[in-house]
Amino acid sequence: MIPPERYQCLGELLRDALIQFKSETALIECDRKKRKASYTYLEVKRLGERLARRLQEASVGAGDRVAIVMSNQAKWLISAYAALYRGAVLVPIDYKLEGEEQEALLRHCRPKVLLTEYAEHRDMKAVQAGELPISKVFVSEAPRPLPDDGVHERWEDTPDELPPADFVMRGREDQATLVYSSGTGGRPKGCILTHDNYLEQYRTLLALFPFEVGDRYFSVLPTNHAIDFMVGFVGAFACGATVVHQRSLRPEFLRWVLQNQGITHMAVVPLILEAFERRLRENLEDKHELVQHLFEGARQLNAALTLRKPRQKLSKWLCKPVHDALGPDLRQLFVGGAFVEPQRAQLFYDLGIPVVIGYGLTEACTVLTVNDLKPFRPDTVGRPLEGVELEIRDADASGIGEVWAKSRTVFAGYLDDPEQTAEVLQDGWLRTGDLGWIDPSGHLHLVGRTKNMIVTAGGKNIYPEDIESAFEGLACEELAVFASGYVWREPASARLTDEALFAVIRPKEGEPAETLLEELRRRNHKLPDFKRIAGVLPWSEEFPRTASMKVKRGVLAEQLRERARREDIRRVSG
Amino acid sequence: MNRDDLIQKLIELAAKRFGRDASALKADDDFFEKLGIDSFQAMELMTDLEEEFDVEIPDYELQGVNTFLKLADVIEPRL
Numbered sequence: 001m002i003p004p005e006r007y008q009c010l011g012e013l014l015r016d017a018l019i020q021f022k023s024e025t026a027l028i029e030c031d032r033k034k035r036k037a038s039y040t041y042l043e044v045k046r047l048g049e050r051l052a053r054r055l056q057e058a059s060v061g062a063g064d065r066v067a068i069v070m071s072n073q074a075k076w077l078i079s080a081y082a083a084l085y086r087g088a089v090l091v092p093i094d095y096k097l098e099g100e101e102q103e104a105l106l107r108h109c110r111p112k113v114l115l116t117e118y119a120e121h122r123d124m125k126a127v128q129a130g131e132l133p134i135s136k137v138f139v140s141e142a143p144r145p146l147p148d149d150g151v152h153e154r155w156e157d158t159p160d161e162l163p164p165a166d167f168v169m170r171g172r173e174d175q176a177t178l179v180y181s182s183g184t185g186g187r188p189k190g191c192i193l194t195h196d197n198y199l200e201q202y203r204t205l206l207a208l209f210p211f212e213v214g215d216r217y218f219s220v221l222p223t224n225h226a227i228d229f230m231v232g233f234v235g236a237f238a239c240g241a242t243v244v245h246q247r248s249l250r251p252e253f254l255r256w257v258l259q260n261q262g263i264t265h266m267a268v269v270p271l272i273l274e275a276f277e278r279r280l281r282e283n284l285e286d287k288h289e290l291v292q293h294l295f296e297g298a299r300q301l302n303a304a305l306t307l308r309k310p311r312q313k314l315s316k317w318l319c320k321p322v323h324d325a326l327g328p329d330l331r332q333l334f335v336g337g338a339f340v341e342p343q344r345a346q347l348f349y350d351l352g353i354p355v356v357i358g359y360g361l362t363e364a365c366t367v368l369t370v371n372d373l374k375p376f377r378p379d380t381v382g383r384p385l386e387g388v389e390l391e392i393r394d395a396d397a398s399g400i401g402e403v404w405a406k407s408r409t410v411f412a413g414y415l416d417d418p419e420q421t422a423e424v425l426q427d428g429w430l431r432t433g434d435l436g437w438i439d440p441s442g443h444l445h446l447v448g449r450t451k452n453m454i455v456t457a458g459g460k461n462i463y464p465e466d467i468e469s470a471f472e473g474l475a476c477e478e479l480a481v482f483a484s485g486y487v488w489r490e491p492a493s494a495r496l497t498d499e500a501l502f503a504v505i506r507p508k509e510g511e512p513a514e515t516l517l518e519e520l521r522r523r524n525h526k527l528p529d530f531k532r533i534a535g536v537l538p539w540s541e542e543f544p545r546t547a548s549m550k551v552k553r554g555v556l557a558e559q560l561r562e563r564a565r566r567e568d569i570r571r572v573s574g
Numbered sequence: 575m576n577r578d579d580l581i582q583k584l585i586e587l588a589a590k591r592f593g594r595d596a597s598a599l600k601a602d603d604d605f606f607e608k609l610g611i612d613s614f615q616a617m618e619l620m621t622d623l624e625e626e627f628d629v630e631i632p633d634y635e636l637q638g639v640n641t642f643l644k645l646a647d648v649i650e651p652r653l
Contacts, residue, residue: 275614477612
C-alpha cells in the first residue's frame with residue numbers, strides 16, 4: 001500500500017503506483033467465458049498517458065470536466081487515469097441510466113470531453129447530433145463510422161507518434177470528481193469531491209482492509225458508485241492489486257469469473273449477497289440429507305472456531321464445497337449501498353467469508369463506518385473510521401435520531417445548488433438523512449431514512465426498512481412496506497394509523513399464495529402491534545430500483561397510485 | 575429457417591425452459607409477464623438461445639427486448 005500522506009492529488013498517487021508496480025497485472029478483462037485482455041501497470045500507464053495527450057490536445061487542463069459513461073471495463077480505469085493525469089475533474093456517470101437521463105446530467109455538468117462506449121453512445125441522441133457543448137467525444141468499440149463532425153473520435157484511434165502528455169498537478173483542496181448521487185428523482189445532485197476527500201478515505205479505509213500485490217478484486221458494482229471507485233480503482237491501484245472486469249453481467253459469466261479468475265475480493269450490494277445465498281441453498285437442497293448435516297456441522301464448527309476473529313485457511317478447509325461453489329479464492333466481500341440482513345452476513349462469516357459492511361454516502365466520499373470483524377458484528381454498520389465523528393441529533397425517547405457526520409471525507413457541496421448544499425452541510429457537519437442510534441460500544445445501528453419514516457397515530461416512529469427486514473426471506477420475489485395514506489394521499493390520513501401499513505408483494509411464479517400468507521402472518525404476529533402490517537397488495541411488476549439496487553420508494557408509490565387501488569389490498573389478520 | 579419458424583422455435587425453447595405450455599404463447603407477448611420471469615432469468619434464457627442458434631448477442635442489444643418478435647429481430651440478422 002502506497003502511503004498517501006505525501007501526495008497532493010489522485011493523479012500523482014496513481015502515476016507513482018503505475019511505476020512502482022510496473023510489472024504486476026493491473027487489469028484483466030473477461031468477456032463471457034474468455035479472458036479477453038490483461039494489462040500490466042506499465043501498460044496502463046502507457047495507454048492512459050497517451051490518452052491524456054489526446055485530452056491535452058482537446059485543451060483539457062486543470063479543473064476542466066471530463067465525463068465517463070462506460071460499463072465496467074479496463075477502458076474505464078484507463079480513461080479515468082488519463083483525465084486525472086491532466087488535472088481534470090472526473091465526472092463518472094451511471095451507465096445504467098437511460099440515454100436521456102445521462103444527457104440531462106451532461107447538460108448539468110457541461111464537460112469538455114466525454115469518454116464513452118458504443119453501446120452507451122448509441123442511446124445518447126443529443127450527443128450524436130452535437131446538441132451538447134462538448135468539444136470531444138471519444139467512443140470505444142464503435143462497429144461503424146462515427147459522425148464526421150470534428151467532435152467524435154474513436155477511443156482506440158491513438159496515433160502512434162504522440163509527444164508525451166504533460167502532467168498537471170492539483171492540490172488537496174482542488175476538485176477531483178463530480179459524482180451524481182443515486183437520488184430517486186428530483187434535481188440532479190452533483191457532489192463535489194476533493195483530492196483530500198479521496199486521499200483521506202483511501203488512507204483510513206485501506207489501512208483497515210489493505211490489498212496485497214496479487215489480490216484480485218472483481219469489479220461488478222458500477223464504477224461510478226463510490227465503493228467501486230475507491231476499492232476497485234484508487235485503492236486497488238495504489239496497493240498493486242489486480243482489478244478484474246466481466247463485460248457480460250449474466251449470472252453464469254459472473255460465476256465463471258469467480259471460479260476461474262482467482263478472485264479474492266468483491267464488492268456487492270445486498271441483493272447480490274442474497275442471490276449468492278439462494279444459490280448456496282439451492283445447491284444444498286439437491287444434496288443428500290447426510291451432506292446437508294455435514295454442511296451444517298462444518299458451518300457450526302467453523303463459527304465456533306472463528307468466534308473471535310476470522311481464520312481463513314481453517315475456514316476454507318472446513319467449508320471447502322461452499323468456497324468452491326462461490327469462488328475458491330474469495331476471501332472478503334464488501335457490502336454497502338443498502339441495508340444488509342444480519343443473519344445473512346453471519347451465515348457468510350460462519351462459512352469463512354467475512355462480510356465487510358460499510359455505511360456511507362456519496363456526500364461522504366465512500367464510507368463513514370465499517371463493521372467489526374474481530375469479533376464479527378453483523379448487526380451493526382460498525383464504528384466510525386478514523387477521523388470520522390458521528391452524532392445522533394433530535395433523538396426520540398429510544399435514542400433514535402438523525403445521523404450527522406463530520407470528517408475530512410465530507411464533500412464540498414452540490415454543483416450549482418447552494419440551497420440543497422445548505423440543507424445538508426451545516427457548520428462542517430453532514431446531515432445524512434439516515435436514522436439510527438449508537439450503542440454503548442460505539443457501533444452505529446441504522447433504522448431507516450428520515451424521509452421514509454412513518455409516524456403513527458400513537459406518535460410512534462416506524463421505519464419501513466425495519467419492518468421489511470422482519471419479512472426477509474419470504475418466498476416472494478420482492479416486498480416493500482408502505483403506509484397506504486402515503487401512497488393514496490387521502491387527506492383523512494394525514495396522521496397515519498397503524499392499520500394503514502401494508503406490504504406490496506411481487507409473488508414468485510408457482511408459489512402458492514396461501515403458504516406465503518401463512519408465513520407472513522406468522523412473522524407479522526411476532527412484531528410489536530404498531531409495526532404490524534394490515535394488508536398485502538399483490539403486484540406483478542419488478543420494483544424500480546436505483547443503480548445500487550435500493551427500491552425507489554417514491555417511484556413505486558407513484559406506480560401504485562396510478563395502477564392499483566386501495567381496495568385491492570388483501571387484509572391479513574393477526 | 576424463415577422468420578415464422580424462428581419465432582416458433584424461440585417460443586418453444588422459452589416455454590420448455592420455464593415449464594410453460596408453448597401453445598399459450600404468442601409472438602408479441604411480453605415474455606417477462608407471460609413467463610413470469612425477472613431480468614436475471616431472461617438473461618439465462620438468452621444464453622440458452624445463443625447456444626441453440628450458435629450466435630453471440632451483446633447484452634446492450636437486448637435492452638428493451640421484451641417480446642419474441644423483438645427477440646427474433648435481434649437474432650435473425652446473425653443467423
